[in-house]
Amino acid sequence: MEFDKVVEARQSVRRYVPCEISEEELAEMVRAAGMAPSADNSQNWHFVGINKAEILGDIAEVVEAKWQGVFDKLAEVDEERSLKMQKFAKHFFYFFKDASAIILAYANEIEQPVGDILEKVGEDPEVINDHWLRRNNRMQNMGAALENLTLKAVDMGYGSCWLNALNYASPEIDAYLKEKHGFEVGDRFLAAVISIGKPAPNPKSPKKKPIEEIFTMIG
Numbered sequence: 001m002e003f004d005k006v007v008e009a010r011q012s013v014r015r016y017v018p019c020e021i022s023e024e025e026l027a028e029m030v031r032a033a034g035m036a037p038s039a040d041n042s043q044n045w046h047f048v049g050i051n052k053a054e055i056l057g058d059i060a061e062v063v064e065a066k067w068q069g070v071f072d073k074l075a076e077v078d079e080e081r082s083l084k085m086q087k088f089a090k091h092f093f094y095f096f097k098d099a100s101a102i103i104l105a106y107a108n109e110i111e112q113p114v115g116d117i118l119e120k121v122g123e124d125p126e127v128i129n130d131h132w133l134r135r136n137n138r139m140q141n142m143g144a145a146l147e148n149l150t151l152k153a154v155d156m157g158y159g160s161c162w163l164n165a166l167n168y169a170s171p172e173i174d175a176y177l178k179e180k181h182g183f184e185v186g187d188r189f190l191a192a193v194i195s196i197g198k199p200a201p202n203p204k205s206p207k208k209k210p211i212e213e214i215f216t217m218i219g
């Protein structure tokens with residue numbers, strides 16, 4: 001597909017029609033993700049593909065149990081908000097179980113020369129880790145890779161949704177993947193999950209800001 005058309009056609013798809021997505025197709029999307037730029041060419045990503053409905057269901061159960069614990073506690077102090085959040089979560093947190101596949105995107109540890117220099121001059125390790133390595137470069141790299149991945153999904157005729165709602169349940173997801181599927185997360189952390197499938201008709205997206213609002217030209 002032509003580049004502009006792919007970019008414009010990408011939107012978050014949260015309702016899917018049944019279809020199968022093969023391991024090869026998921027690998028093709030991950031290949032596009034791996035072409036992204038990364039600080040110091042660190043390529044600090046690892047992607048886990050899942051296209052079995054049963055495993056998607058298991059993960060959805062893990063995620064729902066974790067969030068339900070939060071909503072139950074919230075109900076003790078704010079019942080109305082808890083009920084609202086439970087409804088919201090159905091549409092925005094758990095829908096991935098009805099997708100054809102998901103890709104879990106893990107961020108690996110990275111070593112960077114500049115981080116090392118900051119350490120040598122006595123900068124606070126928290127500042128180096130959080131602001132420089134982790135929140136900053138490490139996550140920018142992931143964002144670049146994930147955007148490639150979602151655009152490739154569109155190019156291949158699929159819809160996707162980028163989710164961070166699963167991140168809160170990542171310790172439980174990590175434990176499930178290790179126990180049931182032998183996947184060791186190690187020192188990586190879950191940065192995001194992408195659900196993928198054939199879009200149900202008429203997915204809706206919020207409006208984008210006009211160019212005048214997001215662009216300043218100087219000089």
Ligand SMILES: Cc1cc2nc3c(=O)[nH]c(=O)nc-3n(C[C@H](O)[C@H](O)[C@H](O)COP(=O)(O)O)c2cc1C
Binds near residue numbers: 013092
């Ligand atoms: C970092 C990130 C996290 C997101 N997390 C979720 C999520 O947990 N659940 C969800 O339904 N959508 C999630 N989204 C999708 C956004 O809601 C969506 O991109 C935004 O509303 C714009 O709509 P569009 O993607 O259709 O253009 C996420 C997007 C990003 C980039």
